[in-house]
């Protein structure tokens with residue numbers, strides 16, 4: 586008997602879904618790649634700057650640039666026209682998908698552990714939201730294991746899985762996975778490498794444990810992470826809102842990209 590599982594069921598079970606074929610057209614991809622080059626050189630065709638979080642004062646180490654979708658029109662176009670919103674709506678079974686944030690992860694080669702993103706759940710770093718939230722991670726170039734690919738821990742979005750890790754800033758991912766698995770022998774730590782062609786996309790649950798290792802290739806590893814949510818997204822009362830209250834209903838900062 587064939588058991589057919591929907592995208593939504595698969596996602597509910599594992600906490601992620603990987604589309605390891607290009608789902609984004611070459612034209613949209615090329616436009617966004619040029620947009621990223623411009624942003625890294627400090628040129629914003631919308632006239633609005635993104636927010637730069639280099640992990641040190643060294644611009645050549647891992648760079649996280651936030652709100653890139655407000656800084657460049659081609660990146661906005663990729664987000665709204667690529668079909669990523671429709672895929673998210675299928676996974677969440679939602680009529681509408683809103684973009685509430687974006688982050689460019691630029692990981693140069695040859696930086697060893699300083700290029701790592703520590704094990705974390707997105708919900709531990711941005712704890713002001715409730716609702717159905719999903720992250721889409723778009724590969725801007727081919728992503729191999731040696732590139733320092735994103736790594737997911739299967740089913741770690743569940744309430745009864747591992748306790749929350751040390752967070753994205755704790756870059757020694759081997760030490761942290763050793764600690765988590767030793768202290769929690771009853772849970773299974775299964776790492777899945779997110780290997781993508783340029784234009785491929787993976788989706789993960791807001792509570793899924795994930796991180797990434799060093800870039801051992803000779804090319805930068807470039808990924809665009811999108812914070813998406815269905816129309817039940819709410820900002821919690823009495824928590825720091827990271828400035829979201831001011832922009833969540835502003836269609837320039839938080840556009841509806843599907844529905």
Ligand SMILES: O=C(O)CCC(=O)C(=O)O
Pocket residue numbers: 690702707720722734735795796797808810811
């Ligand atoms: O790109 C990475 O290595 C980390 C990305 C990430 O943490 C995210 O998209 O939530």
